Amino acid sequence: MKSKTLDYYNQNSHELYERYNSADMSKVHKIIDKHTGAADKVLDIGFGSGRDLLHLKRRGITGWGVDGSESFVNILKREYPSIKDRLFHSVLPSLNLPQELKESFSVIYSIATWMHIPKEEHFEAILNIKKYLKPGGKVILSYSTTARNNDERFFENINPEQLALLFETFGFNLIESSLNADGLGRDEIVWVTQVYK
Numbered sequence: 001m002k003s004k005t006l007d008y009y010n011q012n013s014h015e016l017y018e019r020y021n022s023a024d025m026s027k028v029h030k031i032i033d034k035h036t037g038a039a040d041k042v043l044d045i046g047f048g049s050g051r052d053l054l055h056l057k058r059r060g061i062t063g064w065g066v067d068g069s070e071s072f073v074n075i076l077k078r079e080y081p082s083i084k085d086r087l088f089h090s091v092l093p094s095l096n097l098p099q100e101l102k103e104s105f106s107v108i109y110s111i112a113t114w115m116h117i118p119k120e121e122h123f124e125a126i127l128n129i130k131k132y133l134k135p136g137g138k139v140i141l142s143y144s145t146t147a148r149n150n151d152e153r154f155f156e157n158i159n160p161e162q163l164a165l166l167f168e169t170f171g172f173n174l175i176e177s178s179l180n181a182d183g184l185g186r187d188e189i190v191w192v193t194q195v196y197k
Contacts, residue, residue: 001091002154005116006068009048013071020049025111027180028142029055031193032109035138036061040106043132045092046113050076053083064105066090066097068113092117093125097132105132109140115155122163126170139172142193160192172196 009016032052036042038060044053047065049072056063063083067073068091077084090096092113108129117125129139145158164174176195 001068001093001116001121002118005153006091008153009069010071013069013075017049017072017075021051023051025051025055027178028052028111028191028193031142031176031178031195032056032107032140033059035140035195036107041104043097043101043105043108045095045108045110045129047076047087048072048112050080052109052111054080057083062086064088064097064101066095068092093121093128095125095128095132102131103134106134106137107140108133108137109142111142112144114141114143115145115158116153117156118154119156119158122166126167130170136197138175139167139196140193141196142191144189144191148189158192160194164194164196167196 029052032055036056036059040061042056042061042063044063044065047053047067048069050065053063053065064086065076066088068089070089073087073089077087088097133139143158144155145160146155148155160177167174173196174194175197178193180191180193
């Protein structure tokens with residue numbers, strides 16, 4: 001992930017914390033709910049405001065989180081001390097989690113993070129995600145597909161079909177794909193949500 005994108009999140013984390021918590025995530029949460037259960041150990045990559053981790057917590061699911069923004073990590077550790085030991089700072093395509101977490105997650109999801117990763121880093125990102133996924137586990141990605149004008153963050157143009165082919169080279173199958181509107185009401189932004197197994 002490019003440094004200017006991380007700088008944006010670190011410098012604006014308090015404002016974004018409130019904004020992201022106000023987003024309508026019902027459609028994406030419905031997909032996460034469909035593929036997770038109480039017995040699952042789940043990893044959220046790019047947890048941001050912690051909105052989706054708290055959704056898991058309300059369902060009685062043990063969630064772990066990693067985020068590239070140290071500021072978001074610190075906010076969430078302060079606001080929710082009961083989960084602070086399961087929150088980590090790491091920047092994709094790296095995924096530096098404790099060794100004991102290798103192959104321990106039945107579901108790994110990433111909401112609104114993948115489009116910040118340059119295409120040339122997708123291979124490494126998938127490789128590192130797979131290291132922490134149980135055999136037969138699932139990966140859920142939700143991302144916007146096009147660049148955005150007048151935005152200091154980096155946005156990759158993502159072709160969902162090409163991304164699916166890349167995941168296939170790592171032994172994944174695309175089992176579900178859908179389009180949904182933006183949770184913050186921005187008409188020009190469309191999101192793709194894909195589920196891989």
